[in-house]
Amino acid sequence: MTYRAPISDMLLALNHGAGLQAAVRAGHYGDFDADITTAILEEAGKFATDVLAPLNRIGDQNGIKLKDGKVTTAPGWPDAYRRWTEAGWNAVSGPEAFGGQGLPLAINAACTEIWSASNIAFGLCPLLTLSAIEALDAHGSDELKRVYLGKLVSGEWTGTMQLTEPQAGSDVGALRTRAERAADGSYRITGSKTFITYGDHDMTDNIVHFVLARLPDAPAGTKGISLFLIPKFMVNADGSLGARNDIHPSGVEHKLGMHASPTCTMTMGDHGGAIGYLIGEENQGMRCMFTMMNQARLGVGLEGVGIADRAYQQALGFAQERRQGRAIGKQGDGSDPIIVHPDVKRMLMQMRALTAAARTICYATAVALDVATRATDAKVRTEAAARGALLTPIAKAFSTDIGSEVAYLGVQIHGGMGFIEETGAAQHYRDARITAIYEGTNGIQAIDLVTRKLGAQGGASVFALIDELSAIVKQVEVSNDPAFGSTGAKLRDALSALDRTSRWLLERLASSPNEALAGATPYLRLFGATLGGCMLASEALAVRKEGGDAQRYVALARFFAETMSVQAPSLEKTVTDGAESVIGADAVLLG
Numbered sequence: 001m002t003y004r005a006p007i008s009d010m011l012l013a014l015n016h017g018a019g020l021q022a023a024v025r026a027g028h029y030g031d032f033d034a035d036i037t038t039a040i041l042e043e044a045g046k047f048a049t050d051v052l053a054p055l056n057r058i059g060d061q062n063g064i065k066l067k068d069g070k071v072t073t074a075p076g077w078p079d080a081y082r083r084w085t086e087a088g089w090n091a092v093s094g095p096e097a098f099g100g101q102g103l104p105l106a107i108n109a110a111c112t113e114i115w116s117a118s119n120i121a122f123g124l125c126p127l128l129t130l131s132a133i134e135a136l137d138a139h140g141s142d143e144l145k146r147v148y149l150g151k152l153v154s155g156e157w158t159g160t161m162q163l164t165e166p167q168a169g170s171d172v173g174a175l176r177t178r179a180e181r182a183a184d185g186s187y188r189i190t191g192s193k194t195f196i197t198y199g200d201h202d203m204t205d206n207i208v209h210f211v212l213a214r215l216p217d218a219p220a221g222t223k224g225i226s227l228f229l230i231p232k233f234m235v236n237a238d239g240s241l242g243a244r245n246d247i248h249p250s251g252v253e254h255k256l257g258m259h260a261s262p263t264c265t266m267t268m269g270d271h272g273g274a275i276g277y278l279i280g281e282e283n284q285g286m287r288c289m290f291t292m293m294n295q296a297r298l299g300v301g302l303e304g305v306g307i308a309d310r311a312y313q314q315a316l317g318f319a320q321e322r323r324q325g326r327a328i329g330k331q332g333d334g335s336d337p338i339i340v341h342p343d344v345k346r347m348l349m350q351m352r353a354l355t356a357a358a359r360t361i362c363y364a365t366a367v368a369l370d371v372a373t374r375a376t377d378a379k380v381r382t383e384a385a386a387r388g389a390l391l392t393p394i395a396k397a398f399s400t401d402i403g404s405e406v407a408y409l410g411v412q413i414h415g416g417m418g419f420i421e422e423t424g425a426a427q428h429y430r431d432a433r434i435t436a437i438y439e440g441t442n443g444i445q446a447i448d449l450v451t452r453k454l455g456a457q458g459g460a461s462v463f464a465l466i467d468e469l470s471a472i473v474k475q476v477e478v479s480n481d482p483a484f485g486s487t488g489a490k491l492r493d494a495l496s497a498l499d500r501t502s503r504w505l506l507e508r509l510a511s512s513p514n515e516a517l518a519g520a521t522p523y524l525r526l527f528g529a530t531l532g533g534c535m536l537a538s539e540a541l542a543v544r545k546e547g548g549d550a551q552r553y554v555a556l557a558r559f560f561a562e563t564m565s566v567q568a569p570s571l572e573k574t575v576t577d578g579a580e581s582v583i584g585a586d587a588v589l590l591g
């Protein structure tokens with residue numbers, strides 16, 4: 001089954017739930033003309049349906065091949081990539097000074113959802129290139145930007161992001177790849193990186209690797225890491241490609257999913273060391289890498305949204321076709337489509353509501369990150385930066401967790417056929433799984449949320465957000481619309497649980513950090529369930545206010561509040577009452 005971008009849902013999420021329209025009206029987006037948003041998303045949807053979606057299964061079945069030190073992608077992949085760059089999709093949010101369209105991150109976020117939904121393994125390549133562009137633009141020298149940035153923005157060359165080594169995964173500070181200073185001001189890099197996405201491929205002439213390495217005199221841990229740009233092929237003074245650099249794919253992984261995305265072991269230094277150029281300053285690599293990682297974390301969250309929506313569309317189509325049993329109360333021979341059964345309706349609604357909530361959370365993150373760089377008022381920028389920082393781990397972890405959950409339900413709705421590859425439901429389930437692991441596992445995101453985001457300034461950014469969400473709940477309450485059911489009351493309870501749990505965690509961060517960390521993951525879920533519920537309610541209110549057909553949005557918000565946000569108070573108990581039993585788990589695990 002093919003994919004159709006849900007443009008009206010996306011526009012509602014972007015303009016209202018995520019606050020793009022209000023930010024544009026407040027002047028935070030400068031001269032950006034928001035009227036072009038619909039046209040961009042429609043064109044993106046068309047490209048995704050016509051070019052990317054048909055390759056999704058082909059990529060899964062054919063995978064990639066490593067032969068004679070070169071990676072070959074699946075049939076049709078290089079051609080699709082050529083069409084992608086020719087259509088300008090790579091350059092959507094790239095800097096205008098280097099040929100980009102300079103469009104807001106929020107617009108690119110919606111496009112990223114579309115690429116991920118239609119073909120997640122394809123979309124991952126430009127997602128990483130975009131992160132590389134951000135890091136080079138923010139921290140690179142003028143000379144490096146002159147040579148590399150334009151080609152990365154256009155997509156003529158792609159970028160990789162190389163942190164992981166066998167002993168250095170979540171603990172990046174343990175990396176051992178070495179960099180030696182060379183007489184000409186460049187560096188020679190030796191070592192090996194594992195799990196490198198699109199580390200090699202045949203879609204472009206050159207690849208620009210962004211590699212973390214350690215200088216001989218560097219301090220231990222993350223304070224001693226530097227970031228280097230290492231081209232696959234050296235670039236001559238006239239811009240033509242020169243000698244092959246000493247960085248090679250020495251292996252590719254066989255994976256649960258994402259078969260079409262090459263995951264490479266990269267070896268540097270078999271022939272004297274890969275020539276690399278420092279980005280930023282020596283030993284400041286983590287700072288530069290964070291620029292890339294935050295972009296990439298939002299991007300991976302959007303992968304979760306995309307794969308969830310694809311799985312939902314497929315399950316909805318199947319549930320309307322597959323006939324089994326009769327609807328309760330219906331007489332006579334024959335059978336009804338399974339969508340008549342309450343348990344199937346429940347699963348479909350759960351898929352749709354989780355997807356819609358995660359979408360808005362991701363888009364809201366993008367809007368905050370946009371305002372943090374585009375607003376003219378310094379105070380507005382600072383507050384938006386804090387909001388973007390707070391939302392990033394939630395966007396990444398909540399959206400990718402629900403991506404897997406929704407894909408799981410998609411398989412379930414297909415019954416036995418879900419387990420059979422030919423329907424495609426199984427591929428979404430397999431492909432979704434990695435998103436909760438890479439770009440910092442979801443456990444690491446939850447720790448980031450509790451320690452660095454909640455922990456900053458006594459939780460100021462969390463409590464400011466709770467106040468804003470409370471105003472939305474108030475509007476639901478005063479609407480007196482019976483179609484909302486108990487949405488207002490359920491969201492009010494969820495907000496109270498979020499407030500209390502945040503305060504409890506702040507206290508434990510100071511007095512018993514292990515207890516705070518034990519509750520980090522359920523806290524992130526509690527946050528997502530509350531935030532998502534309030535955002536869906538705000539979208540329903542916006543449609544009502546504009547006099548549109550609000551019924552289905554009110555019903556969706558109500559479903560989320562009454563079945564998902566309602567979990568917040570019990571998640572509070574999991575965090576607060578469960579902490580001791582987690583801390584005491586050694587008796588069970590090691591006893």
Ligand SMILES: Cc1cc2nc3c(=O)[nH]c(=O)nc-3n(C[C@H](O)[C@H](O)[C@H](O)COP(=O)(O)OP(=O)(O)OC[C@H]3O[C@@H](n4cnc5c(N)ncnc54)[C@H](O)[C@@H]3O)c2cc1C
Nearest residue numbers: 161162163164169170195196197263438439440441443444
């Ligand atoms: C398909 C694929 C593509 C990838 N692409 C790239 C890429 O392009 N570039 C790149 O650099 N890397 C890439 N990675 C690597 C990926 O980012 C890492 O796998 C991920 O960061 C986790 O590291 P790890 O596998 O070493 O797991 P570990 O760090 O060993 O973690 C194992 C478990 O322990 C938990 N854990 C670890 N430390 C802590 C802690 N301090 N507190 C609490 N829990 C903890 C983790 O949450 C996890 O559940 C890719 C991986 C895969 C599989």
